[in-house]
Amino acid sequence: MFSDARIREGLNTMIRGIDAPPVTLHQIQRKILQQKAHPRYTSRYLRLAISVAVIIAMLVIALPSISPALVQTIEARYRAALQALGGIAPPPAPKSLVSTLSSQSRNATLALAQSRVGFTIVPPAGLPKDVVSARIQMTPTGVYSKVTHSWSVGSPSVTFSYRRADGRSFGLMAEPFDPQDGPQPKYMFEADGLASNGQPVLVKHEHFAWRNGSQVMTATQSDGISAPEIKAIQAAMRGIALPRRELHAPNTGTRMKLYLLKP
Amino acid sequence: MPLTLEIGFIESARSGGDALERLITAVWPEAYRIALSILRDPGLAEDAAQEACASIARSLPMLKHAGTFRTWSYKVIVNQAITAARRRPSTLTLGPLTDRAIHFDQSDALDLYNALGALPVVQRGAILLHYYAGLNSGEIAVATGLPSSTVRFHLMLARRALRKALATTTQAIHSSEEVLPNVQ
Numbered sequence: 260m261f262s263d264a265r266i267r268e269g270l271n272t273m274i275r276g277i278d279a280p281p282v283t284l285h286q287i288q289r290k291i292l293q294q295k296a297h298p299r300y301t302s303r304y305l306r307l308a309i310s311v312a313v314i315i316a317m318l319v320i321a322l323p324s325i326s327p328a329l330v331q332t333i334e335a336r337y338r339a340a341l342q343a344l345g346g347i348a349p350p351p352a353p354k355s356l357v358s359t360l361s362s363q364s365r366n367a368t369l370a371l372a373q374s375r376v377g378f379t380i381v382p383p384a385g386l387p388k389d390v391v392s393a394r395i396q397m398t399p400t401g402v403y404s405k406v407t408h409s410w411s412v413g414s415p416s417v418t419f420s421y422r423r424a425d426g427r428s429f430g431l432m433a434e435p436f437d438p439q440d441g442p443q444p445k446y447m448f449e450a451d452g453l454a455s456n457g458q459p460v461l462v463k464h465e466h467f468a469w470r471n472g473s474q475v476m477t478a479t480q481s482d483g484i485s486a487p488e489i490k491a492i493q494a495a496m497r498g499i500a501l502p503r504r505e506l507h508a509p510n511t512g513t514r515m516k517l518y519l520l521k522p
Numbered sequence: 523m524p525l526t527l528e529i530g531f532i533e534s535a536r537s538g539g540d541a542l543e544r545l546i547t548a549v550w551p552e553a554y555r556i557a558l559s560i561l562r563d564p565g566l567a568e569d570a571a572q573e574a575c576a577s578i579a580r581s582l583p584m585l586k587h588a589g590t591f592r593t594w595s596y597k598v599i600v601n602q603a604i605t606a607a608r609r610r611p612s613t614l615t616l617g618p619l620t621d622r623a624i625h626f627d628q629s630d631a632l633d634l635y636n637a638l639g640a641l642p643v644v645q646r647g648a649i650l651l652h653y654y655a656g657l658n659s660g661e662i663a664v665a666t667g668l669p670s671s672t673v674r675f676h677l678m679l680a681r682r683a684l685r686k687a688l689a690t691t692t693q694a695i696h697s698s699e700e701v702l703p704n705v706q
Contacts, residue, residue, distance in 0.1 A: 266684055267653045269634040274654060277558055279551035280568060282575075284543055290576035 352401050352410050359412060360399035367397050372417045378435040380417060381471040385495020387488050389424040396420060398432065429483035431492070436475045443468035445503040447479045469498030525552050525592050525655075532588040542582070546575045553599045556654075560603040560646045562639055567603070574602040596655035597665035600647040604666070607643040637687030644668070645680040652677055 372395050373380050395417060402413035416434035423429075447466045465480040467489045476498060480486045493500065527548060535545035553574045558567035577598050585594060638646055644666065651657045651665060659677060663670040 263653070263681075265688070266634070266681070269688070270650070270654045273634045273638075274552075274555045274559060274650075277555040279554035279571075280564075282547050282550040283568075283572065284546065286572050287546060287575045287579065290572055291579050 350403075350408075350410075352403070356401055356410050356412065360401055363397065363399035363415065365397050367395050367417075369395055372397060376415060376417060376435070378433075378473040380433055381474050381476070381496060381498075383419050383431050383476070383492055383496060385492045386421065387423065387484070387491075390421045391424050392422045394420045400434075423483070427483040429478070429481060431476055431478045433474050433476050436470055436473050442502045442504040443477065466503070467493060468501040468503070469493045469496070470501055471496055471498050475501065525549065525595060527591065529588045532582075532591045536583050536585075536588075542579055545582075546579055549575055549578060549595060553595075556596070556599045556650055557603040557606070559635075559638060559650060560600065560643060561607055566606055570603045570606040571599070573606070574599040577602065593655060593657055593661065596651060596657070597661075600651055600655075601665065604643055604647050634684065634688070637684045640687070641680050641683055642676075645676045645683075648673055648676045649680045649684070 367375070369380065369382065375397060398416040398418045400413035400416055401410055403410050414435060416432055419431045419433070421429055421431075444466055447464045465486050466477065467479070467486075468475055468477045470476075476493075476496070478484065478489045478492065480489060527545070531541075531548075532545065534541040536542075550571065553571035554567055557570040557574065558564060561567045561570060574595075578595050581598070585591060638649065641649070647666065648662055651662045652659070657665065659670050659673045662668075662677075663673045666673065668676075
């Protein structure tokens, strides 16, 4: 019988017997740039929500202006999360698209927002009692087609952003109902830094979607709003809950969306 | 002991530049050897080792204690190799034992190389992390994302397979030695 010591010694000998080719620093450098470090953002407004369904990316950026570089950094976090989940991430949105979307992001009144979208807006109801301020924003959307493999500007959505008495904030997004979008994801994932094994640490957030007429409203549980609070809003609006996809259900959608939100 | 680097060397590499390049150069041979032991394909091993070195370079500033660099880097290397193996399952065949880049001067090493190649990829990784990098089952569980009990089970199966392979080879050698004098 062979002892652990002999196995250990044998493995040491075996590995030492393998000649390594010369180090290719330029190749490694290229890979470092490809998997560029994803900085940790501490702002509670900054969220990159990831799902593996049709609607997969949501960017909430707490900056006075949206920088294409920042968007691409956050997209990198998104791609890391999606790839860690086994999904296929779209290529980065072109800077020109991000600039176009950024210029369309603005605050609005309910009437102005209604005039800019193609669905009937049903405003949120049943909000948490400690909401102290609200804001409506036009939310430009980028769409990546998995058929044509290209990015384009999509129909705008409307985001209702709320601030709570304790400083927390949350958002609810209204967009047109499209039966081709397929089931909504049950969870959104955020790549939050890297684990010791170099893989992204994924943070899971429950995601809700309900329909009122031609509008779909979505909300994702976060430190700004809990799942029961979202369910209370849905109930108060008498929204019809849309079917949700389980984590490992296949993604049947042909589109991926990217949202730019500015507080 | 392989991959044992000075704390100061690792600390200085955190700031990048030449120091980081020197660190990657020091890690590279070990990354390649481990990757090849798991993947058995020089091309795949080189790519996985490059990915591992890139991950190490990228994540080094986030490593809390430079003293844990050795075990941490082994985890990164083994995980990258396992990921590469999973991406391309069709390439998980045994590599040629007579590869020019592999020189074993002891029969145990060659037998182990063969026996290791017969194991599933995760077991190869677990065996290397345990016997070569010196990680216990709990640390391997954290590194591979598997439950501790599963790691222990993999290790038990792998250990059994390795011992059996080595015993069979040794028995065959002893049998040959017994027969040879009679032939002469």
